[in-house]
Amino acid sequence: MLQTPPPSPVSNGVELGSSLKSSSGQAFDRKKRLSFYNRSFKVICIASAIFVCLILFTILFFMGRTGILTFDTVSPFTFFFSSEWAPENDQYGAFIFIFGTFALTFLTMLISVPLSVIIAVFLAEMTPTWLKTMLRPVMDLLVGIPSVVYGFLGMTILIPLLRDLTGTSMGDGLLAAAIVLTIMVLPTISRITDDAIVAVPKKYRDASYALGSTRFQTIVRVVLPAAKSGIMYAVILGMGRAIGETMAVVMVIGNTPQLADELFKPTSVLTSNIVMQISNVPFDSSWNYALYMMGFLLLIISLVMIVLVRLIQRKGVKS
Template sequence: MNSKKGMFAKEYLWRTIVTLCGLSVIVLTLVIGGFLVYKGSGTFFKFHHTIGEFLFSPDWAPIDNMEGGGSVGTLIFIVGSLSTCGLALLIATPFALGSAIFMTEIAPSFGEKFYRPVIQIFAGIPSVVYGWAGLTVLVPAIRNVFHRQVGHSILAAGLVLAIMIFPTITSVSADAIRSVPKDYRMGAYGMGSTRWQTIYKIVLPASASGIFSAIILGLARAFGEALAVAMVIGQTTALPTSIFSTTKSLTTEITAQMGNAMEGGETKTALWTLALLLFLISLLFIFLIHYFSRKKPETSGKHTKKAVKGGM
């Protein structure tokens, strides 16, 4: 009897600890969000700028004093972030998806023993190493190959980011593909499908939600990167006109200016608002990941049966 009471007490204790840990994460997230709202809202309430000016004006010239009077248009940084991250996603996604298919469907034994560890090594490399490699190898290569005056550009930043998000998209996509029930594959083979027909008509549609989640997770990773991008993008406060243009992103501007700005001044407050914008973008990515990762077994099964009947 005493042993049972002891077991129940231990179970209750550990359940309480785990619950408190989970709640602490939620509270910490809310505190961070509230702190960013408190610090970043001063751009609109203290210095009386509008949301339209902040989001859609390319004129970034905040005054580093307590009175304000400058301009805080962040369109340059938003366009810079979107262009570099979009280019990175465009480059990385086909290679990552192909790698995930190879790892799970073409050579699963080799993929698990050798290929996945290599991918994980890529994921563990510090961002400064990617940035340094881009600065010393990629930037000169772009300058020489395309005969540009400088190699710093959106193209350089996009390529560096593509390499950085490649492991994330590959690993999560591979897990999504691997979670497709084996019965789907066996049913397709039983109806005379080739391996490639099974992959692109059955496996990929059934794992589409997980693959979309992987892509969004990679995009979120790219949006949050600062150091590697700052080293190769050129750090010019100007709207880009091509992939060879130099510009800035949201993260690079924050890292470049935050340490030098006056506390409570217009510049630092505007930088806090940039951080708040990044936080909201991250929340949007999280909601999108949850939306795409919601499992609908019945829908997936019907879709797969339809694909098997219609595609063979």
């Protein structure tokens, strides 16, 4: 708290509101005015911070509260482990979608992480400067393309291509979705990895070269291990994006509630199932609640991801 100024004949004992009105410089002293501004600014800041937290907790609360109603009619075990999703028969087993989400994310990461790291190494270590100054902004722009555009391209170009290449009749399914997602997360992962590689101090490279290692050996044995925490950060960020992605996935995955035990079988994941069904469910039904529960599940998964990112960042700062 600021100290109250020595009493002046006019402003002493006067309410703040009325002292604001007194326009003569002597009547209203500066310290009081400052303390008023400082305090109200502080209050506004705190209020904004609380507001943001409140939104987060409200979302969590409402998703969770509605979702939990699922378990009035469906046992948690059935919900998580049964693959019978037939709302018209009151069967709400979400295993297909949970499995689909994890399988899709895993497959996406399997393709995108090695590719991204190679792109990042190329960008950070081997590209001439003029190409770098061109490629980096291009990749940053790719991050901002709306996902529906990627989905559209997947539907009109990728799926016919997959049909031709493999001879399957459909083409929709995990692989198509994973390829579209790979294209989406590739710029994110490779740009962050690129930054992590560039941040590796030159002295490590010098030491490695001075011991007689080639460029390839230096990158694989020194640079990439030193950039490990940055790369992990990039991977988890990409994973978060892949898990939550809806539009692009809906357009290529086939949207059929069957277990994705093949790469080309139309299936469904948490996000795509929610968006396909939420618009035509009765409001007070287990069906609706089950969809909410699935949304809540996604929310929890992404929160865990964010916590992981935080932990890795903190570890990165320490080492």
